[in-house]
Amino acid sequence: MIQSRNTELSMAAGRNPDLTEFKPELLCPAGSPAAFDAAIEAGADAIYIGGSEFNARINAKNFNDEEMRSAIERAHAYGVKVYLAANTLIHDREMKSFLGAAEKAYLYGADALIVADIGAASLIKRYMPELELHASTQLSGHGVDAARRLAEAGFSRMVCAREMSADDIRRFTENSPIEAEVFVHGALCVCHSGQCLFSSLVGKRSGNRGECAQPCRLPYKTERGNGYPLSLKDLCLAEHVTELIDMGVASFKIEGRMKSPEYVRDVASIWRRLIDERRDATREEMEELEKIFSRGGFTDGYYKRVIGIQMMGVRSDENKRDTRELVPFEGITRKIGVELEARIEKGKPMSLTVLPQNITVMGDIPEEAINAPTDEATVERCLRKLGGTPYEAKKVDIEIDSGLMIPISKLNALRRAAVDAIAKSVSPKREGARANIEVSGSCGERKNTRSAVFYNPDAITDKAREYFDIIYTPLLGHNGRSNGVLLPPVIFDSERDDVMVLLRRACALGADHALVGNIGHLDLVLKAGLIPHGDMRLNVTNDASMAYCEDLGFEDVILSPELSMSAMRDIGGASAATVYGRIPLMVTEKCVGMELGGCNECQNGRLELVDRRNVSFPVRREYKHRSLIFNSVPIFMGDKKSELDKAKLSMRHFIFLDETPDEVDEIINSYEDQLPSNKPFRRMN
Template identity: 40%
Template sequence: MEILSPAGSPEAVQAAVYAGADAVYLGYGPFNARRNARNFDQEELQQAIDLCHLYGVKVYLTLNTLASDREVAQAAQVAVEASSMGVDAILVQDMGLLQVVGQVAPDVHLHASTQMTIHNLDGVKRCADLGLTRAVLSRELSRKEISYICDHSPIEIETFVHGALCMCYSGQCFFSSVLGGRSGNRGLCAQPCRLSYGWNGKADRYPLSLKDMSLAGHLRELQDMGVACAKIEGRMKRPEYVWVVTKVYADALREGREPTAEEVAQLTAAFSRQGFTDGYFTGNQGAHMFGVREQQPEPRELFAAARAGYDKPTQLVPVTLHASIQAGQPACLTLTDEDGHTVTVTGPAPEQARTRALEGEDVAAQLSKTGGTPYRVAQHQVEVGEGLSLPRSALNALRREGVEQLSAARTALPQRRHFPYEPLPKVANPTDAPALHVTLRSASQCSPALLDSQPARIALPVDEAASHPDVVADIQAHGIQAAVVLPRICWDGGEMDTLKDQLTRCRDMGVTHALVGNLGLLDVARDLGFTLHGDYGLEVFNSHGVKAYRELGLASLTASFELKLAQIRDLSKTLPVELLAYGRLPLMITENCAMKAGAGQCCCGNGNTLTDRRGVGFPVMKAWGCRNEIFNSDTLFLADKAGDYLRAGVSALNLLFTTEDDHTVVDMVQRYQGVGNAAPASYTRGLYYRDVE
């Protein structure tokens, strides 16, 4: 199992390599999920790659953010440059960038970032179909889920084993962007989850701040499952942290054991939030998983040892040495490393010895003096003719040349194809007025007055639709398209079985349209005959993303609500594109129940509101699968901006109703139909008019 370490700076690269990492991940350019990390310029990246490859360490580039149409060409150039310099793989989140990188740099491996929210086997299989060679699973999965995926996965599986835990599923958090314009999907999360919040109008606790994860104690279990890579989080952390954490995990794994109590204490001293948690992995969730960063003195001795440690490598590259010194022939040295690189160098022919003749052991000892190099001689075979002499300086020169040539072979640039980026042809926007689509949270919101208003589509959560066939029948009887909304999160096993059962019941009612917000749920709906429509969870951010989902067979898409209206207008709409035009924007979907952790008991039906330090309340509602969903305090409202959204060229407006009663639903639908003057008491324009960093 590979130990993968974070590298937010050149110093952190050296710390990771010298501590025993098998691979590092780092950012280059503006398109990575830690844009505030030190990251690398071109010269630094090449030096980092050369150092890593010299020691047999792989380098993965993080290109795992969303890119707009104006940025795609630059992102493609970043991928080509990194591939040309020899990175071993590129991590991606954006479906459009995935397609583009596959075109411009087809020979470099692609990994699905955890930002893709891959959390079930169908999602992993979809990644394989798209040409990805590894998937980084969501941090929330239990050992049972990880094991099941590993047992059936056609590609490598990577899991986090240490570092910060986000409260929200990665790739589905909009808290930072909606509140402050700094998007976690664009690499600039402001971490509002680490601030104080509370219930009953008091922000007196930290219900969104989880302790850091540590799976120290589960390494052998992960390895036995077939996990290919154990990932350490921390590109914003200092090199000393990288060295300490990498060494603890690398030493334990290579020695076939778990970290000792002393090593766990080192992990805690390096960085923690009131200790660590393995609650997701063990399935033991609850209030004990939450914690905050406390002011602690720097562990001076530990970090001093770390600084001394990353001045010299702990793991040297084993080589096999073969030397032949024979009369009348040039001295010959062959070095072979564990990766199959072999170099042969020659020196002067030996002379007849005048005094003491060369012995094989003396030659082996001299040629094995590889101190100050990345190598150690693990095996040697030396053949020396009788009565011969060769100066020590000649043996040293032979060794130096052999080491230099082996290092050159190990750091040689790979032979890869690269192609210029080709922008997509522009597609004229539709000129028809957009249809009106309504997405309800509850069947109780579907009133006779709503049906009489005749929206083009009414969508219900799949569990609501399955349990309210009368409501579905009423929708269809009014000539309105009925659709179901699939959950963004659905684990394998019992959850997937439940979803299939609910979808089957809806299909038997005559429902044939499904809104899908995750790659891992395309197949379950399609296999049951549903027409697929991309929901906001797919985060369609550029024209290449539209094209990618069109090729996957979707019938329409919802544009990311992190785009401006002008950016949505400029999308090449090879599929009908919908606009989320009304509703409380989703901020988080969480596996750990903030409500239960705060109240000590399950309280989903109580209309819970999370309060921040300013007294602003955020509705928290139950999501499918007994999860939490946190929504914005203000309601997105665009009914008085028809001129703007009409210019965006969208095929439909989607009105998302959460906390509204049935009367408000009707009022808002009619307002978007041009009737009345209803408006929310407190509303926002969302991100449609302001740049998201």
């Protein structure tokens, strides 16, 4: 069993330096009831599952209401926790349904909800304050500042970004007010979680809504011909178990809700052994994990901060041949040992006590025997019949007065009552929301302003300065030619001080505004004295999220480009939308440019990712050699003024990536005069 949650919290926050007895939680995936049972069989401390909607693996079998209720009851019998993954972005018209699903999970006994929508989380804490919340990795938590904001929002745990290094994780566990959950095994997305729009805007299947088409697993043209520059090997940190335990990581998470029950059982069994024996994996165990499933081996590149081509991998025919045949999973064989103490006395109700649960149930008063009295062996035989339950009687202690007759049916009823009492004790009854759920939204002031990001400051024209109220340029290259700065999408704690220096320099050069894409970056901007504006990376898709951002102090927020214009109309307050430009589809920790032409080409902005249809996606260098991948064509709405007016936007936002000064002026003219574009483009949804 794992430590109590409060003990874990104090350890994870660095307040208890003695970790010699600390054992982290083993958190296993289950995309089906069979995989759920496999996780129990393998020794999971906790299991995460998805319901029939609102989860990021919507193509898994998942759990209907009855399957979920039964699974939670079954897990609790084994002392296993269950977390419901409700980790998609929610639209306003779905919010009541989402909250109803959350309430249902709470009533069934779910131990926590894994949430990716900050607005939905705020409503859950209002109506179901007892329900524990875990911040999904889709919330893009990279460090302690994000954890502090999440703690204020009611989260007790943050699922750490997979890109965090050992030093990042250590710094987090020493300073975070909430627990750290770390992915230790399974598939890796090349894009930072919560920041990928590739599948959605190119393939019309949103990863943020559980429908990812995995464009990162497809081939693209590279310097060496066709390759897979976005396909990462699976993560495996099994060689770092002792270090992670010593850091005080609260939960070791295995990815794999799309995997088979056999995969879950076999991978989890090895991790169970490593945690229990408090040791790192041997070479033989690593090879065994590879034989279960791999993409050309495993990687721990992010963890060790060795990021490069050696992290890339695909599922080859050779990998498939090397995969060993998995023994079919045939159900839970694991039993929970209990001791039974029966007391059967003349003239008194029978009693049966179950240990170590220390639960006692009462039965009928035994009758006096006329012919054949019931003997101790008969009583024991009836009480031991625990088949079909998770329990096994290790010891049966019976005290029975002589001359009594107890019908077999009465003994069976006594045994069933004891089993039912145990089930009720591990899944206590909960009450529903205290009032009818009302979804209220933001009340921020609507303005009528325009902003733009210029990735190339040389393209800022006099007309642009006149047309836009705020012009942002990337923080790293800010030179005083704009009144706003665009923060990097990713800032680890180790990079925080350097970013603070850049922000103060930008202030000294006349910047007043900052475009912020992560709630963990807000404190940096406020300390620098800049006015914060929310970027599309905040993934605001509903009124409650907008209200949350306004409460934090954002002047306005650019809505998610995944929203339709009709959905945007549902959101009040100071909402903005991107009405022109190439949308950033991915931010990658690895430098994609290294495989497309090298650092010089990347820095000069000449790199493109070309897919199998010969469509080109511009690649640009980001802070610390990360990469940004942009859509192949820009959004254009210059000739759709009436539609934009109906959206009731507070601000209209433009993105200029590689446009020349003449093209910038031409685009502005199109929006002023409602002219169509003569170049390839896409519309807002």
